[in-house]
Amino acid sequence: NAGVTQTPKFQVLKTGQSMTLQCAQDMNHNSMYWYRQDPGMGLRLIYYSASEGTTDKGEVPNGYNVSRLNKREFSLRLESAAPSQTSVYFCASRRGGYTFGSGTRLTVV
Amino acid sequence: GIQVEQSPPDLILQEGANSTLRCNFSDSVNNLQWFHQNPWGQLINLFYIPSGTKQNGRLSATTVATERYSLLYISSSQTTDSGVYFCAANSNSGYALNFGKGTSLLVTP
Numbered sequence: 001n002a003g004v005t006q007t008p009k010f011q012v013l014k015t016g017q018s019m020t021l022q023c024a025q026d027m028n029h030n031s032m033y034w035y036r037q038d039p040g041m042g043l044r045l046i047y048y049s050a051s052e053g054t055t056d057k058g059e060v061p062n063g064y065n066v067s068r069l070n071k072r073e074f075s076l077r078l079e080s081a082a083p084s085q086t087s088v089y090f091c092a093s094r095r096g097g098y099t100f101g102s103g104t105r106l107t108v109v
Numbered sequence: 110g111i112q113v114e115q116s117p118p119d120l121i122l123q124e125g126a127n128s129t130l131r132c133n134f135s136d137s138v139n140n141l142q143w144f145h146q147n148p149w150g151q152l153i154n155l156f157y158i159p160s161g162t163k164q165n166g167r168l169s170a171t172t173v174a175t176e177r178y179s180l181l182y183i184s185s186s187q188t189t190d191s192g193v194y195f196c197a198a199n200s201n202s203g204y205a206l207n208f209g210k211g212t213s214l215l216v217t218p
Contacts, residue, residue, distance in 0.1 A: 033206070042113075042195055042208030050204070058205055059110075088150060097142050097157030098197075098206055103150055 002026050006091050006101035013081045013108045021076040021104050023091030031094040032074035033058075034066060036087040037103075043090060049074055081108045111136040111200040115209035122186050122216050130181040130212045132196030140199035140206065141172050143181050147192045155181070155194075186216045 007022045025032065030051045035043040045058030049068040063085060065077045078085060086108045091101040112135035122128055134141070143155040156163050156170040158179065163170055167186075172179040183190055193211040200207075 040210075042197070042210050043206075044208075045205045048204060056204070090152065092206075094206075097140065097154060099154065100144075100152040103152075105150070 004091055004093055004099050004101035006089075006104050008104060009102065010105050011107070013078075013106065015082060015108060017081050018077070018079050019081065019106075020078075021089055021091075021106075022073070023075065023101060024073045025091075025093040025099070026072065027093060027095070027099065028071070029093035029095045029099075030071070032068065033092040033094070033098070034064075034074070034076045035090045035092065035100075036060065037090060038087050046076065046089075081106075083108050110203050110205060111138070111198055111207050113196055113198050113207050113209040115194075115196050115212050117212060118210065119213045120215070122214065124186060124188060124216055124218055126186050126216075127182070127184045128186060128214070130183070130194055130196075130214075132179040132181070132198075132209060134177050134179070134196075134198045136177075136200040136202070138174065138177075138198045139201050141179055142197050142206070143170055143179070144195040144197065145190075145192050146195060146211070152195070183214075186214075188216045188218060190214060191216050 033048045034046040047066040052071045089104045092098045145153045160174045169182045197208040
C-alpha cells in the first residue's frame with residue numbers, strides 16, 4: 001500500500017525552464033492537494049482538487065498550473081520557473097484526515 | 110481562513126523528559142491533525158483528532174473543540190522524537206488544511 005507517491009524527489013531547474021511534478025494516490029480518495037513549504041514555515045496550499053474533473057486555487061497559486069488527470073493522479077506544472085519557487089512541494093490526498101507524500105525538493109537557479 | 114497558532118516555537122529536552130505542545134485555532138474545525146516532520150523532511154501523521162483524546166504509545170493528543178485548542182503529549186522522550194511538530198486544521202467552512210508554524214523539538218542524549 002504505497003499511499004501518496006511523488007516524483008521526482010529532487011530537481012534543479014534553471015530560471016525560465018518548465019517542469020511537471022507528478023503525484024499519484026492509491027487510496028481511492030476524492031480530494032487531492034498541492035502544498036509548498038518554505039524554510040521555517042508551515043505548509044501553504046497552492047491548488048486543490050475536490051474531485052476528479054475539478055481544480056481550484058489555494059493561497060499561493062501564482063506561477064503554477066495543475067491537472068487532475070484521473071482520480072489517482074494530480075500534477076503540478078511550473079511553466080517558467082523562478083528562484084522564488086525554490087521550495088519543497090508536498091502532494092496530499094484526503095478522506096477525513098490528510099495523507100502526504102514524501103515531497104519534492106526543487107531548486108531554481 | 111482559520112488561524113492556527115502553536116506554542117512553544119522551540120523546545121529542548123533531555124532524553125526521558127515529558128513535554129506538552131499546544132495548538133490554538135480560531136474557528137470550529139472538522140479536521141485537526143498533528144504531524145511530525147522528521148530531519149529528512151517527511152511529514153508523518155501522528156493523530157487525526159478533531160475532538161476527544163487518542164493515544165499511540167508514548168504519544169497522546171487531546172482536542173477540546175469547544176475551547177478551540179489541542180494538546181500533544183510526548184512522554185519519556187527519545188532522540189528520535191526530534192524534529193518539527195505541526196498542528197493543522199480545517200474549519201467547517203473552509204477547504205484548506207491550514208498549518209501552524211510548528212514546534213521545533215530537540216531531544217538530547
